[in-house]
Amino acid sequence: MTSLHPLIGSGYKGNPNHTGGKLSCHCKDAPVEITLSSDVAFNHACGCSKCWKPANALFSVVGVVSREKLAVTANPSKLDIVDRSASIQRNACKDCGVHLFGRIEVDHPFKGLDFVHTELSQGAGKDGWQEPQFAGFVSSIIEQGFNPDKMPEVRSEFKRAGLESYDCLSPALMDLIAVFTAKKAGTFKSKV
Ligand SMILES: [Zn+2]
Numbered sequence: 001m002t003s004l005h006p007l008i009g010s011g012y013k014g015n016p017n018h019t020g021g022k023l024s025c026h027c028k029d030a031p032v033e034i035t036l037s038s039d040v041a042f043n044h045a046c047g048c049s050k051c052w053k054p055a056n057a058l059f060s061v062v063g064v065v066s067r068e069k070l071a072v073t074a075n076p077s078k079l080d081i082v083d084r085s086a087s088i089q090r091n092a093c094k095d096c097g098v099h100l101f102g103r104i105e106v107d108h109p110f111k112g113l114d115f116v117h118t119e120l121s122q123g124a125g126k127d128g129w130q131e132p133q134f135a136g137f138v139s140s141i142i143e144q145g146f147n148p149d150k151m152p153e154v155r156s157e158f159k160r161a162g163l164e165s166y167d168c169l170s171p172a173l174m175d176l177i178a179v180f181t182a183k184k185a186g187t188f189k190s191k192v
Pocket residue numbers: 025026027031032093094095096097098
């Protein structure tokens with residue numbers, strides 16, 4: 001049976017004072033390791049086709065961290081960018097395929113943030129990292145072959161796990177994108 005993701009519905013709650021840690025790929029031999037010097041933010045389930053997901057999971061769980069809080073601390077030579085034309089450049093291990101971090105180099109609302117998967121931590125993401133906050137791009141799993149008739153089950157499973165489902169991103173993130181767009185258009189007015 002395919003599950004949404006092992007972290008969803010597990011009842012896990014992160015530690016609000018979590019200060020980061022190490023994430024590593026699945027290689028037994030010489031794993032790539034990154035070290036984060038802060039917790040992640042906006043951790044969420046993502047149904048898009050580009051985020052790395054574990055075997056038998058319909059969704060990835062992905063969060064963000066400031067890029068200056070992320071360092072590659074072991075075996076950087078095994079990293080390669082999955083798709084150089086994508087706005088988020090996903091740096092994956094060439095041997096096991098796990099994505100270590102996604103980085104944005106182009107002009108983009110989320111530039112400066114790196115996308116990471118806390119389940120690559122020793123405790124499979126349960127060792128203090130922020131728990132998933134919502135589910136984004138939920139309808140996108142249909143584009144990857146999921147039966148649309150079963151979408152209500154997927155959304156109610158998220159609901160049971162205490163997570164809202166969105167078909168793009170959460171309102172807070174959509175607002176950030178709109179602020180970025182408004183600033184570029186010159187229509188942004190901060191409240192005074
Ligand atoms: Zn690897």
